[in-house]
Amino acid sequence: MNWFKRKKKNINTPSTQKKELPDGMWYKTPGGSIIHIRELKNNSYVCPEDDYHVRIGSKEYFEILFDNKSFEELDKDLSSSDPLKFVDTKSYKGRVDKSQKDTGLKDAIKTGVGKINNYDIVISCMDFSFIGGSMGSVVGEKISRAIDYSLKNKIPLMIISKSGGARMMESTYSLMQMAKTSSKLALLSREKIPYISLMTDPTTGGVSASFAMLGDFNIAEPGALIGFAGPRVIKETIGSNLPKGFQRSEFVFEHGFLDFIVDRRDLKTKISKLLKLLKN
């Protein structure tokens, strides 16, 4: 067994010589599948092995959906002004500044105007990476202005939701964004301009209880968490475990609150087909 004995005491490769894989080359899905980032990107960020839909942001959705990845961004300089000077364990201003620095985004939503297979469309897409995709004044205002743009130019609207709900640090201002977006959508509905709401993982709280559930077509990505209250709160309320698949897209679909569930790889085709059918 001599060969088995270690001659030197420690592994002493200096850390500078360690050959590590570059960061972010591989992605591991919750189901355990491992996929190369390049392949994932070419597959609309869906793992081909287990169809897991990786959480992505507005940049990726716009690339997937808009023709030639080209669009005009609306209201891109709008940002939060901390009306309450809110401080908890950290200051809200600090949280916003840090999020802006970390993500390169101004707030939790971006609006783009462009074409999907030649059909004009306005898309507002939320970014979960920005304070949990929470809805404060900026999100509400940008949606409100996206609706104005749709109304003025008679172009269909799509909102891609990805949010934990309203932004606590803007208190009642946040709450009123639910009223603002929902009542503005009522005007859009009156003008018979189509509104497609795509719910992605997660869509809960004040976002699901306002514009996300008000689409002429409510659609969702597979396996997304969609609900009003968060699962932890419900679990505490009822004092028992939640059934498997509870509040997932498939569950919400079976209860009649979704028109269809769409694989992200088919999203663009499906949306343009729908727009075509509505137009003809």
Place this chain on the structure above:
Amino acid sequence: MSLDFEKPIIDLETRLMQMKEIASKKGKNLSKEALLLEEKIINLKKEVFENLTRWQKVQLSRHPKRPYFLDYIYKISTEFIEIHGDRVARDDKAMVGGIAEIDGKSIVLIGQQKGRNTKDRQFRNFGMSNPDGYRKALRIMKIAEKFNKPIVTLIDTPGAYPGLEAEERGQAEAIARNIQEMSMLKVPVICIVIGEGASGGALGIGLGDKVFMMEYTWYSVISPESCSSILWRSWDYKEQAAEALQLTANDLKKMNLIDGIIKEPLGGAHNDVDFAANKLKKVILSEIEKLEKIDPEKRILDRVEKFSLMGVTKND
């Protein structure tokens, strides 16, 4: 059944009552001492109630003796026919609605109802509606619209019920639908927070031409306790959370998120329900009168505009 900061007042009031009793038994007038005590009580009350913290106002909004929806209805209306059911699945007891007659005028009233004792509280599900409640409320609003009656909603809820069945039956959709439909109602809509205005559960009956709050109520996106548990990761920071959220009637008036504050009697609505109900009634009647003069289409557009102006942003 009293709050910490009410105790010194109540102690003095009890003493005064004893003195009054003794005086009446002996057939004597109130002593000078008693008169002084009476004055002292008023001063103490003023001092306490003028310096309430935000958290203390939240406590008052939940006072066990605080008047609830039906208490006000019985005080302000001469007739009230309650109507029930969402015409889909259930009759949600946490949401009450019906047609009332107030000063000879038919008005549709809708609001959350809390219970007074343990049994009643359970029956009313602590004022936490399921989707059925929101759908019931909307159905009643549509009746009001059909028969051209103004709508008044009285908000008092610790939140929409976060239960399993509530999710199955679409709590989010029910609330969203109500907010949207309320914005397009052809009749005048007035919303008044009479107790707790917790988040989407409150807003689900909260979109109106005019929004008021009674003096000792709160209205925000989250309760101070839940805010504390999420942002401070502990239940112990509710006072700080209440301060940070700026959720009182005064705060919201300053932010222009509500149209006005309805004054409560010294010591809060439960100290003089008649006084509170009377103030409430006056506001309801005078606001309806003003709103009814406006063309319905203009009223709708004003309503949408009102909410679309809410929020503070900046251009970087």
